[in-house]
Amino acid sequence: MATITRTPIDERLFVSAIQSLELLSVHIGKELALYPHLLEARTVVELASRAGIDERYAREWLEQQAVAGFVEVDDSPAPWDVRRYSLRPEIAPAFIDPVSPLHVSPLAQMVLGAAQAMDQVVAAYRSGSGVRKHFRTGQADINRPAFARELVDSWINAMPDVKERLDNSGRIADVGCGLGYSTLALASGFPNAEVIGIDVDRASIDDARAIAARDGVDVRYEWADAAAVPSHGPFDLVTILEALHDMSAPVAVLTGIRDSLAPGGVVLVADEGVADSFVAPGDEIERFMYGWSVNHCLPAAMAEQPSAAIGTVIRPDLVEALAREAGFASVSRIDADGGFFHLYRLDI
Numbered sequence: 352m353a354t355i356t357r358t359p360i361d362e363r364l365f366v367s368a369i370q371s372l373e374l375l376s377v378h379i380g381k382e383l384a385l386y387p388h389l390l391e392a393r394t395v396v397e398l399a400s401r402a403g404i405d406e407r408y409a410r411e412w413l414e415q416q417a418v419a420g421f422v423e424v425d426d427s428p429a430p431w432d433v434r435r436y437s438l439r440p441e442i443a444p445a446f447i448d449p450v451s452p453l454h455v456s457p458l459a460q461m462v463l464g465a466a467q468a469m470d471q472v473v474a475a476y477r478s479g480s481g482v483r484k485h486f487r488t489g490q491a492d493i494n495r496p497a498f499a500r501e502l503v504d505s506w507i508n509a510m511p512d513v514k515e516r517l518d519n520s521g522r523i524a525d526v527g528c529g530l531g532y533s534t535l536a537l538a539s540g541f542p543n544a545e546v547i548g549i550d551v552d553r554a555s556i557d558d559a560r561a562i563a564a565r566d567g568v569d570v571r572y573e574w575a576d577a578a579a580v581p582s583h584g585p586f587d588l589v590t591i592l593e594a595l596h597d598m599s600a601p602v603a604v605l606t607g608i609r610d611s612l613a614p615g616g617v618v619l620v621a622d623e624g625v626a627d628s629f630v631a632p633g634d635e636i637e638r639f640m641y642g643w644s645v646n647h648c649l650p651a652a653m654a655e656q657p658s659a660a661i662g663t664v665i666r667p668d669l670v671e672a673l674a675r676e677a678g679f680a681s682v683s684r685i686d687a688d689g690g691f692f693h694l695y696r697l698d699i
Contacts, residue, residue, distance in 0.1 A: 371462070373415075373419050373421075374458065374459040374462050374463075375459065375462075375463065376412065376415055376416065376419070377421070377446070377456050377459040378459035378460055378463050379412060380412065380416070380446065381446065381456055381457075381459065381460070383402055383404055384402060385398065385402055385404075385409075385412065386438060386443070386446040386447045387447050388401040388402045389422065389436065389437070389438045390438060390443070390447075392436075393435040393436060393437065394432065394433070394434065394435055394436070395409050395410040395413055395431060395432060395434070396409075396432060398413065398436075410431055413436050414431075416436075417436060421438075421442070421446075422436050422437060422438050422439075423436065423437050423438075423439060424436050424437075425437070449492060449495055449496070450495060450496050450499040450500065451496055452496045452497075452500065452690075454492075454493075454495075454496050455493065457488075457489045457490075457492035457493040458489070458493060459489075460486065460488060460489035460492070461486055461489035461490060461493065461643075461647075463486075463489075464485045464486030464489055464647075465485060465486070465643075465646040465647050467485065468482055468485035468647075468650075469646075471485075471650075472646060472647075472650050475650050475653065479653075480653065480654070480656075481650050481651060481652065481653030481654030481655065481656070481658070482650040482651060482653075482654055483651065483654045484552070484597075484647075484651045484654075485647060485651075486647075487529065487530065487552070487554065487555055487558070488530065488558075490529065490593075491529050491530035491532055494532065494533070494592070494593060495532040497689075497690055497691075497692070498532045498533040498535075498536045498592070499532065499536050501687075501688070501689075501690065502533060502536045502537065502540070502590075502592075503536055503537065503539075503540030503541070504540070505687045505688065506619065506621070506685060506687050506689065506694055507540070507588075507619065508687070509685050509686055509687035509694075510617065510619075510685065510696060512615075512617075513587070513588055513617050513619075516587050516588075516615075517541040517543075517544045517587060517588060518541065518543065519543060520543050520544060520545075521541070521543075521544040521545075521587035521588065522544060522545045522546075522547070522584070522585065522586045522587055522588075522613070523537050523541065523544055523545070523546045523547070523586060523587065523588045523589070523590070524547050524549055524580060524583065524584070524586045524588075524589045524590070524608075524611065525537060525546065525547070525548045525549065525589075525590045525592070526549050526550075526577060526580060526589055526590065526591050526594065526604070526608060527549070527550055527551075527591055527592065527593075527594025527595075527597070527598075528548035528549060528550050528555070528559060528572070528592075529550060529552075529555050529559070529594075530555055530558045530559050530562060531548045531555075531558075531559030531560075531562055531563060531570070531572060532562075533548075533590065533592050534546055534547075534548035534559065534563075534570055534572070535562070535563060535566060535568050535570060537590070538568050538569070538570040539568065544587075545571075546570050546571070547570075547571045547572070547573060547583055548570060548571070548572040548573070549572070549573045549575055549577075549579075549580060549583070550572075550574065550575075551574075551575070551576045551577075552574075553574050556572050556573070556574040559572050560572050577598075577600075577603065577604035577607045577608065578603070578607055579607075580607050580608055580611045581607055581610045581611040583611070584610075584611035584612065584613070585611060585612060585613035585616065586611050586612055586613060586616055587612075587613050587615070587616050587617070588616065588617055588618075588619060589608050589611065589612065589616070589617075589618045589619070590618075590619045590620075590621075591604075591608070591618065591619070591620045591621070591622075592619075592620075592621045592692075593621060593622055593623070593692065594622075595620055595622050595661075595665065595670065595673070596622055596623060596648060596652070596661045596662065596663055596664075596665040597648060597651055597652055597661075598652070598659070598661075599652055599653070599654075599655040599656070599657070599658035599659060599660075600655075600657075600658075600659065601659050601661065601673050602659075602673055602676050602677050605618075605673060605674060605676075605677030605679070605697075606677040606678060608677075609677055609678050609679060609697075609699055612699055616699065617696055617697065617698055618674075618679070618696070618697035618698075619685070619694070619695070619696060619697075620670060620674075620694070620695040620696075620697060621689060621692040621693070621694050621695075622665050622670065622692060622693060622695075623640050623663055623664065623665055623691065623692065623693070624636060624689060624690070624691050624692050624693050625637060625640050625664050625665070625666055625693075626666070627666060627667055627668070628666065636691070637664070640663045640664050641663070641664055643663045644662035644663035644664055647663075648662050648663040649661075649662035649663070667684070667693060667695075670682065670693075670695055671695075674695075674697050678699070679697045679698065679699060680698055680699055681696075681697070681698040682695060682696070682697055682698075683695070683696050683698075684696075
């Protein structure tokens with residue numbers, strides 16, 4: 352019998368399978384609200400009772416979470432109905448605090464969404480067509496902490512002239528607002544300004560309106576494409592937050608946005624914090640972004656033809672080229688920590 356020599360690649364794929372399955376288990380926990388219940392429930396029976404789930408499933412999920420290291424168990428050898436489980440306070444925000452910078456568990460929903468559309472994506476690869484966005488909530492949830500914590504206090508604060516205008520009054524358009532967490536942050540951060548969230552996806556706008564009503568924030572949403580942005584202007588600030596790379600016609604969008612600006616108005620673009628140029632093998636950020644591009648963002652961008660077909664990996668020189676082609680006189684990087692994003696200021 353031939354000797355099988357293990358390689359770093361087959362070992363890595365095995366680990367990737369483990370991690371993928373663990374993400375799906377996290378999704379189960381989030382969908383059933385098991386993590387918040389685990390702050391009080393300590394045993395299988397308690398969790399099943401509080402969460403309203405089957406006891407046998409509760410046992411298997413808790414054991415899996417403990418084996419994965421997501422929760423702790425006080426006495427592994429004890430009988431299953433005696434063991435006590437706990438969610439450590441320092442890691443709880445990853446699962447249950449929607450505005451914590453540690454809240455990365457929405458990635459589970461995003462991965463599941465990509466997997467559910469895989470047959471369509473494979474077909475699109477063959478035909479050259481595209482696939483409409485296959486998840487909305489996960490992407491909104493993963494960006495929510497940055498929008499809630501950094502958008503106003505860090506990103507816009509790094510543009511003092513813009514901040515001063517918006518503190519006094521001004522008008523803001525949040526283009527590609529999705530579920531509107533960025534729009535809510537802008538409205539809360541600048542109560543004297545008028546804020547409009549704009550998105551081409553009707554379901555996202557409906558959800559955004561419901562979230563604003565739930566949170567008691569007075570903000571306006573418009574279901575419209577970018578061609579309609581000038582009709583709602585003029586604006587002192589237009590934001591495009593992790594949306595430019597998804598647009599099939601980014602130059603046309605940017606041109607319309609430029610035409611919507613008031614004198615001295617500015618565009619803030621936040622998009623993926625990838626390297627300046629292609630290098631292989633890449634670091635974890637490059638791998639992460641290309642993974643989304645192959646499975647979601649490029650097919651989504653190609654769903655509308657003709658398409659610029661950018662994909663997730665939108666590098667800084669391309670952002671500048673698109674802005675210049677749209678007629679912007681200046682493109683500069685904003686001196687603030689964008690986390691997973693590069694931050695760009697576009698001036699007319």
